[in-house]
Amino acid sequence: MNWTKTLRVASVFIVIFVALLLSLPLKEKINLGLDLQGGSHIILECVDTPNAPVDNDAVNRALEIIRNRIDQLGVSEPLIQRQGLRRILVQLPGVEDPENAAEIIGKTALLEFKNEDGETQLTGAHLINAKASFDQFSRSIVLIEFDKIGAKEFGEATKNNVGKILSITLDGKEITHPRVEEPILNGKAEITGSFTVDSAKQLALLLRSGALPVKVEILENRSVGPTLGRDSITKGIRAGIAGLIIILIFMLIYYKGFGLIADFALVVCMILIVGALAGLKATLTLPGIAGIILTIGMAVDANILIFERIKEELKLEKTFRASIDAGFNKAFSSIFDANFTTLIAAIALFYFGSGPIKGFAVTLSIGILASMFTAIVVTKIVLELVTNKFSSKALL
């Protein structure tokens, strides 16, 4: 074996080694999409109301308040991102109760104190704290505390309404309507109502994080529970392995020794795809798994093209070595053209697709590139290594 040959073989092994290094252990190195690990994908839109038209600043403040609320929910690694003029994208991996999370995120949470005539006396804008607690009858309540300005306003409001009802509303819905016994000047109050422990906690959280400056609507909410996510991974892997085994056997039966080489290239291709996914920190989604499975079938295409071409060259009574070279050379333009068009479609999908579908475009693109490398480079190197020990009969 000469030096260039050794070098080429070594470079293939280095590539495989690096891919393995990048991707192992799989559990830590591969980012799973929300559809596989469970979680919520929510798109909110700020909408105009007569009192609160949407402007750039309002959207940014709304985003900060939403971030605040999510932090308090204790979701690890949430993604909160502004999209365009009015939209906010929220991704909550592994969130326990998606329905509840969406509700907390989307609620305006405007707290108002209203007198008997329905006039707003003050709002929750000057709250500095809110927490869930219990009163002497162990009913759930929410304790609130105003800052200096708020305390003054609250003092005024209670002073003006002694002996009257001062109702407390949230987003226009009445929570409770206590009668004011005497002015409250220390800026502390308790909200009683028909709370459960959870709803008191939720209200406290909303009040602490503040009211959204504008109304937001949930345009889209896609949530996957962790059970289904795990189930999808299992099913995806099962389908992939079944597909892989069928292809490996098919190639082995039909192309024998050459099939074995194609099989080796296919396995290398799979390793490279996973390595590239990990290296690029791409997110693996369920359609992404489908993309990899599809690549299994497409990857051997290049090898089939090459082998069929070699067979034709052999028929022209060329030597084995010359047939291999001609086979690779003549098949190359076909392989390149064919893969390039699939790549065009994958790129279009990447640009215009959303969420999980992007994952399909990513794995498909990576798969196409990896399969071209393995089918052309890896197969050729292995073939050259074994040409001497191999007879062309193995192929025909």
Add this chain to the structure above:
Amino acid sequence: MDLFRDKNFNFIKNRKIAYTISAVIILVGLISFIFHGFNFGIDFIGGTLLQLKFDKSVSTAEIRKILGEFNLSQSTIQKLSENEFVIRTENIDSEKRKEILSVLKEKLANPEVLRMEAVGPVIGEDLKRLSLYALFFAFIGIILYVTLRFEFKFSIVSILALLHDCLIVLGIFSLLRKEITIQVVAAILTIIGYSVNNTIIILDRLRENIKFKTRDIFENLINLSINQTLTRTIFTTLTTIFPILTLYFFGGIILSDFALALLLGMVAGTYSSIFISSPLLIEWNKIFKVHQKGLKINQKKKVNF
């Protein structure tokens, strides 16, 4: 072992049969489309999807009865197993969802929400627009590429073959009342990329044959090119279809329609590559009275196809 070795099928002579078969399938799909259109999924028209797993077995009728209490009896309910269902309704808000779940729990069995998708009509419109953009740019990209690499008429027949494949898949989806989801769009894009791939390989061979076998007439060159690449075309399709089948059977409900669209597209794509796209070149030459290089030399040999 060589399945199609030295076979010489006359694809050109029988091309009218192939055209007819394709036309009939496309026409049936078109009629289905005219009469009941597409069954767009919630991705495109908005709506709510709930995939629920109950803690004991329940029936579709029982679920439908409870949905009826919420004026949602028109919803589709897909049974996955004794206790697992996918329910698709119009767009309902979080409060109503909670109510439905609590009534289900009270009257039937405790449901675990495996998946919930609520898509507003605005997002649906957005996705429709983006999907059309994606399809449009993929088509344009492929036309440009094939035109640059080959000739314009090659790219026209490739695109016709692509349209043929897409129409067949969409027609069958309309006929089977299958949902058109964002995944189906992804599948169609993949088919576009893949089907042109098969066509290109034949055209690539044709180009090579035109260059080296100038003594032969054009029709024969096309036939030769299809036959020469036949083993490859069929094997590649098979090796791609195997994994798609495993995806269809083992990949779970979420991917099954995706796999189905891919499967139909692969079959249609392979069929059109062999029987439709290259033979269409002859039609092109006839219509535009082009005398292909090979044809010109052999004009004296009168051969009727």
